[in-house]
Amino acid sequence: MSKIEVRNIFKIFGPHPERWLDQARQGISKEDLLAKSGHTLGLRNISLSIEEGSIFVIMGLSGSGKSTLIRHFNRLIEPSGGQILVDDIDVMSLGKTALEKFRQQKMSMVFQRFGLFPHRSVIENAAYGLRVQGMGKAERRERAQHWLEQVGLAGFEHQYPHQLSGGMQQRVGLARALATDAEILLMDEAFSALDPLIRREMQDQLLQLQARLNKTIVFITHDLDEALRLGNRIAILKDGELIQEGTPEDILLAPADDYVQSFLQDVNRGKVLNAAHAVNEPSLTLTMRSRPSHALERMAALNFSYAAVLDGKRLAGVLTRDACEHAVRQGARDVAAFVEDMASVPATAGLDEVLSRMLRSPEPLAVTGDDDEFLGLLSRSKVVELVTPALEVAEPSLSEEGDAPGRAA
Ligand SMILES: Nc1ncnc2c1ncn2[C@@H]1O[C@H](COP(=O)(O)OP(=O)(O)O)[C@@H](O)[C@H]1O
Numbered sequence: 001m002s003k004i005e006v007r008n009i010f011k012i013f014g015p016h017p018e019r020w021l022d023q024a025r026q027g028i029s030k031e032d033l034l035a036k037s038g039h040t041l042g043l044r045n046i047s048l049s050i051e052e053g054s055i056f057v058i059m060g061l062s063g064s065g066k067s068t069l070i071r072h073f074n075r076l077i078e079p080s081g082g083q084i085l086v087d088d089i090d091v092m093s094l095g096k097t098a099l100e101k102f103r104q105q106k107m108s109m110v111f112q113r114f115g116l117f118p119h120r121s122v123i124e125n126a127a128y129g130l131r132v133q134g135m136g137k138a139e140r141r142e143r144a145q146h147w148l149e150q151v152g153l154a155g156f157e158h159q160y161p162h163q164l165s166g167g168m169q170q171r172v173g174l175a176r177a178l179a180t181d182a183e184i185l186l187m188d189e190a191f192s193a194l195d196p197l198i199r200r201e202m203q204d205q206l207l208q209l210q211a212r213l214n215k216t217i218v219f220i221t222h223d224l225d226e227a228l229r230l231g232n233r234i235a236i237l238k239d240g241e242l243i244q245e246g247t248p249e250d251i252l253l254a255p256a257d258d259y260v261q262s263f264l265q266d267v268n269r270g271k272v273l274n275a276a277h278a279v280n281e282p283s284l285t286l287t288m289r290s291r292p293s294h295a296l297e298r299m300a301a302l303n304f305s306y307a308a309v310l311d312g313k314r315l316a317g318v319l320t321r322d323a324c325e326h327a328v329r330q331g332a333r334d335v336a337a338f339v340e341d342m343a344s345v346p347a348t349a350g351l352d353e354v355l356s357r358m359l360r361s362p363e364p365l366a367v368t369g370d371d372d373e374f375l376g377l378l379s380r381s382k383v384v385e386l387v388t389p390a391l392e393v394a395e396p397s398l399s400e401e402g403d404a405p406g407r408a409a
């Protein structure tokens with residue numbers, strides 16, 4: 001279900017945006033518009049659908065329009081054209097009082113520079129949104145206390161912001177946003193001012209909180225690693241235009257253009273992509289009851305030197321061609337006694353972990369899902385290709401669908 005729906009938003013900054021809207025629609029460049037009119041094209045024809053309960057990341061270089069876009073959601077900025085729906089409410093239709101209420105109740109914001117009041121204590125800062133909502137003192141203190149505990153700040157209630165580290169100050173910012181119980185959190189570069197280690201801790205904490213709270217979170221960053229760690233979906237902006245929108249995998253596996261590609265350069269792909277991305281659909285599977293001669297025939301036809309053996313949907317083991325020939329020579333009725341254990345990796349295992357398993361052993365690896373379900377064999381060449389896309393990998397001769405170099409007899 002869509003929580004925030006953005007439809008064909010245009011934003012032109014300057015004294016007469018309406019005069020230039022048509023030209024913006026017709027595609028005049030940002031530079032030309034500025035030269036011709038002194039107006040700045042903030043956003044051009046942005047449409048997005050942000051699902052309830054998801055973390056939606058907006059990414060782009062500085063000046064690409066991220067803050068402009070997020071400020072439309074609570075109408076801190078009004079669009080020059082287009083529509084914003086939150087829970088199917090057209091935010092442009094709200095009158096002054098309704099808008100105030102909407103801002104207080106539906107959304108809360110976490111800012112890059114924390115935005116704390118220096119002369120108020122930690123607990124007063126955390127309770128601020130509740131005070132604005134008109135909640136009584138005892139109740140708001142209790143609520144603020146609860147959220148300070150949730151973000152790991154118990155014991156710091158009576159400190160002042162300057163007595164806290166950057167990471168702790170931002171935890172206060174987060175507690176303040178969560179305390180209002182708003183369904184939507186808007187986080188504009190909320191972690192960008194923090195040191196890398198603290199930043200990572202904050203990302204983990206946000207993910208842990210989100211697993212319980214299930215808010216709709218719009219998170220702005222210019223850091224792709226952060227986007228990939230946090231985002232269920234990611235939108236990439238450039239010069240006010242939406243260049244690509246999709247899941248982290250969509251973006252990693254099929255970057256729309258060189259701009260997106262340039263963000264991908266330093267990304268740790270081995271952490272973001274997992275075994276499920278490098279699985280070959282099984283083209284031959286056997287069961288314990290398979291007849292040896294039949295199994296051998298099928299392996300020979302496909303030029304495979306082994307095949308996975310299943311028990312229902314679950315992986316039971318592997319039958320090598322050698323073992324299968326052995327079974328034929330012995331006149332066995334089925335392959336059961338000749339099946340060996342097969343190593344497997346869960347579909348969710350990161351490719352860096354998979355790669356290290358791969359390097360330690362030339363044995364084929366199965367990829368398994370929930371309840372040991374067999375999903376297919378790991379493709380070694382796909383793993384290498386995904387982890388190091390810039391390298392031209394010499395294709396090994398594909399003697400079996402898992403394309404492992406070989407299996408010890
Ligand atoms: N109030 C404003 N008046 C004029 N131009 C603005 C204003 N706010 C933003 N802009 C312009 O809109 C573009 C997008 O800015 P912004 O949304 O702040 O980018 P980001 O958050 O991605 O760094 C920039 O070119 C910026 O100069």
Ligand SMILES: [Mg+2]
Binds near residue numbers: 066067068188
């Ligand atoms: Mg910004």
